[in-house]
Amino acid sequence: MPDKMDLKDIIAIGRTLDEYSRMFDLRFTQLKGASILDMGGGVSSFTAEANELGLNVKSCDWIYGFTAEELEKKCVSDLGVMLEKLPAIRDNYRWDFYKNEAGLRVFREKAYKTFIEDYKKGRSNRYIKSELPFTVFTDKEFDITLVSHFLFLYDEHKDYNFHLDSIAELIRITKEEIRIFPIVNLRWKKCGFVDRIINEPEFGKCRMEVKKVDFEFVKGGNEFLSIKP
Numbered sequence: 054m055p056d057k058m059d060l061k062d063i064i065a066i067g068r069t070l071d072e073y074s075r076m077f078d079l080r081f082t083q084l085k086g087a088s089i090l091d092m093g094g095g096v097s098s099f100t101a102e103a104n105e106l107g108l109n110v111k112s113c114d115w116i117y118g119f120t121a122e123e124l125e126k127k128c129v130s131d132l133g134v135m136l137e138k139l140p141a142i143r144d145n146y147r148w149d150f151y152k153n154e155a156g157l158r159v160f161r162e163k164a165y166k167t168f169i170e171d172y173k174k175g176r177s178n179r180y181i182k183s184e185l186p187f188t189v190f191t192d193k194e195f196d197i198t199l200v201s202h203f204l205f206l207y208d209e210h211k212d213y214n215f216h217l218d219s220i221a222e223l224i225r226i227t228k229e230e231i232r233i234f235p236i237v238n239l240r241w242k243k244c245g246f247v248d249r250i251i252n253e254p255e256f257g258k259c260r261m262e263v264k265k266v267d268f269e270f271v272k273g274g275n276e277f278l279s280i281k282p
């Protein structure tokens with residue numbers, strides 16, 4: 054880990070509440086009244102949209118040390134780069150949900166624009182600057198923790214020990230359930246760490262289960278890992 058993280062070290066691409074609901078198979082009646090954490094929430098609009106609907110959601114990411122203006126600049130530039138690179142790899146994705154690049158752009162723009170507006174208003178109470186594997190949260194502070202497109206995905210950059218420590222930390226701060234989506238890596242293959250985590254003796258008391266969902270963009274990326282501490 055470098056001494057000082059730089060915005061160039063991340064990709065500021067975010068997803069919306071609609072996509073989170075599909076990826077994590079979220080039922081709003083179950084979420085009402087629960088304390089929810091979006092770990093590695095980045096520039097997703099899930100926190101903004103969910104709070105607007107009356108849910109109690111916080112987001113955690115190390116990028117929340119940056120200003121709205123700095124993050125917005127990075128969002129615009131990363132979305133451009135991502136869409137430029139997409140045609141060469143588009144066959145690795147299923148297009149039934151977004152239809153095409155223009156459809157994908159609509160979702161990604163909605164996510165970052167909604168995030169930026171909410172970040173300007175609610176930075177201090179909804180967006181917490183902290184990072185895995187060791188966070189600022191207290192034991193069992195959240196009922197439910199969601200992790201989208203962060204753990205397992207970057208297994209080339211974050212090693213097994215990082216995943217082990219991070220999941221132990223998520224178990225420490227979560228009461229009912231942790232959901233991690235997807236469980237494939239950037240090479241479009243199931244991440245080898247998933248089965249190792251499931252079989253870790255230190256997590257023996259947790260109930261772990263891979264669950265299929267009705268949402269697949271990266272081919273093969275239609276499962277999340279559920280961990281019940």
Ligand SMILES: C[S@@+](CC[C@H](N)C(=O)[O-])C[C@H]1O[C@@H](n2cnc3c(N)ncnc32)[C@H](O)[C@@H]1O
Pocket residue numbers: 063064066067068069092093094095096097113114115116183184185186200201202203
């Ligand atoms: C690809 S983005 C996904 C953003 C969001 N979860 C979504 O799906 O729209 C991955 C996020 O993980 C964050 N991240 C990277 N390392 C982290 C760490 N050690 N702790 C918490 N967040 C981290 C990045 O800053 C980035 O915002």
